[in-house]
Amino acid sequence: MNALKTLGYILALPVLLVLIWWASTLGAVNFFVPTPAALVGTFGEVWFGPRFFSDVLPSVGRLLIGVVAAIIIGVVGGVLIGSIKWLRALLEPTLEFFRAIPPPVLVPVLILLMGITDSMKVAVIISGCVWPVLLNTIEGVRAVDGVLSDSAHTYGIDGWARVRYLVLPSASPQIMAGVRQSLSLGLILMVISEMFASSSGLGFTIVQFQRSFAIPEMWSGIVVLGLLGVAMSFIFQWAERNILRWYHGQKEVENAA
Amino acid sequence: MGRDRRPVRRLPAKQLLGLAGIVGFLGTWELIPRLGIINERFLPPASEVILALLRDFGLTAFWIAVGETMMAWFLGLVIAVTLAVLLGFVIGSSDFLRKATNSTVEFLRPIPSVALIPLAVLLFGVKIESSLMLITYAAFWQVLIQVLYGVADVDMVANNTAKTYGLGRMARIRYVVFPTALPYLMTGVRLAATVALVLAITAELVIGSPGLGREIALAQSGGAISGMYALVLATGLIGVLINVLMRFIEKKTLSWHSSVRSEVIV
Numbered sequence: 050m051n052a053l054k055t056l057g058y059i060l061a062l063p064v065l066l067v068l069i070w071w072a073s074t075l076g077a078v079n080f081f082v083p084t085p086a087a088l089v090g091t092f093g094e095v096w097f098g099p100r101f102f103s104d105v106l107p108s109v110g111r112l113l114i115g116v117v118a119a120i121i122i123g124v125v126g127g128v129l130i131g132s133i134k135w136l137r138a139l140l141e142p143t144l145e146f147f148r149a150i151p152p153p154v155l156v157p158v159l160i161l162l163m164g165i166t167d168s169m170k171v172a173v174i175i176s177g178c179v180w181p182v183l184l185n186t187i188e189g190v191r192a193v194d195g196v197l198s199d200s201a202h203t204y205g206i207d208g209w210a211r212v213r214y215l216v217l218p219s220a221s222p223q224i225m226a227g228v229r230q231s232l233s234l235g236l237i238l239m240v241i242s243e244m245f246a247s248s249s250g251l252g253f254t255i256v257q258f259q260r261s262f263a264i265p266e267m268w269s270g271i272v273v274l275g276l277l278g279v280a281m282s283f284i285f286q287w288a289e290r291n292i293l294r295w296y297h298g299q300k301e302v303e304n305a306a
Numbered sequence: 307m308g309r310d311r312r313p314v315r316r317l318p319a320k321q322l323l324g325l326a327g328i329v330g331f332l333g334t335w336e337l338i339p340r341l342g343i344i345n346e347r348f349l350p351p352a353s354e355v356i357l358a359l360l361r362d363f364g365l366t367a368f369w370i371a372v373g374e375t376m377m378a379w380f381l382g383l384v385i386a387v388t389l390a391v392l393l394g395f396v397i398g399s400s401d402f403l404r405k406a407t408n409s410t411v412e413f414l415r416p417i418p419s420v421a422l423i424p425l426a427v428l429l430f431g432v433k434i435e436s437s438l439m440l441i442t443y444a445a446f447w448q449v450l451i452q453v454l455y456g457v458a459d460v461d462m463v464a465n466n467t468a469k470t471y472g473l474g475r476m477a478r479i480r481y482v483v484f485p486t487a488l489p490y491l492m493t494g495v496r497l498a499a500t501v502a503l504v505l506a507i508t509a510e511l512v513i514g515s516p517g518l519g520r521e522i523a524l525a526q527s528g529g530a531i532s533g534m535y536a537l538v539l540a541t542g543l544i545g546v547l548i549n550v551l552m553r554f555i556e557k558k559t560l561s562w563h564s565s566v567r568s569e570v571i572v
Contacts, residue, residue: 138320149542152504158534
């Protein structure tokens, strides 16, 4: 009975919304909004075929490479900069400025420097995603508990062991908050780099549909991006729960960013 | 906390180091094209770009573009915050609504706002409305989620006390719920302000609605390379200014609240 209630809470509103959508497109034929049935049909037709391999997989691959690279660079750099006091003072203002630059403006810059290539798109994703991870890691490393730090020092825990068992765990909630931000940023940058200059990929295809007024196809592309976003957010939540299992009192709020 | 107490004397040294960092960065940038590591055609030296930026400051066209970008940013942010605060308080104050909307919110929130670009172009063309649609969608969730958390954080004892003293529903929202939710709200607004700028520039860059982003795209396709870098620097400066402004507003509105320490991340 209780499970049924929970299910009801989860499904009621979405079902209601789809019904409203369905009812409102039933009578009049609206050029801009396809019926749910038409959308589902087009969706299968457009995306389960060669396009899946030529457009969707490469896009997702670039996104993965970019985000993973950004996380690695961000964490390594963050631990380094966060642990060395003078380095932090030296670099912080410059890094803050880089973070303040809206990442999409780097698309034209990187096109100029690297040409319209796959590595350009990966570079765009890295150059945008690295800042939240980097700056949050620096903050997290800096906030390592002083007592713990001194104890570790007294016990002669230094170098790699110190990073592995003291610095990374205590900075991890902050790092995860940064990762969450960079995931959604990565998806945005992937789409933009393809919309701006490309001949393949999800972003390119969707813009193509829009320009040729293939409206149901365009909507189905929007749905694909939506599903990608939702899938990434679920994977992230799962990973976060596992990585931060030890972190009691973890508040969703802190990571809502 | 305790560790940062002493900087009265150390502060200048820290700022000097930061300044040295900036100078060092500009110096490296200056040297890379000058030594021919990257062709000057693709990466002009720093001095040239800064000159171009200074030249931009004297041009009306530049300020018009800045004005258009800031207009889209401001309007989008205001619309998003208003909607999110209204909906957030309504949904947040009812247990039933919160449970019923949870799945929908969690599903809609991760949808990247750039997915709406084609739709915005179809509906509004290359006008400010396109930018507004993207900005509002992106900024809305940042604020809504924070307001929901904020409203949920209300102290039951305080709320019941207010009830006992005969405060009505509106009065309780004004004097109990609102102050509790305000710090959360401000965090949401600060995040939303950054996101809104990113989306404003993106819309201009990709769709071509008027503003700095479009100027950057034009400069790039027109081969005005130092001009393009100058505009990129300008967007960075605007980003810094918005950050400083939002921190200032946050500090002012929350001066009564103990959270003006460092509870918020980012």
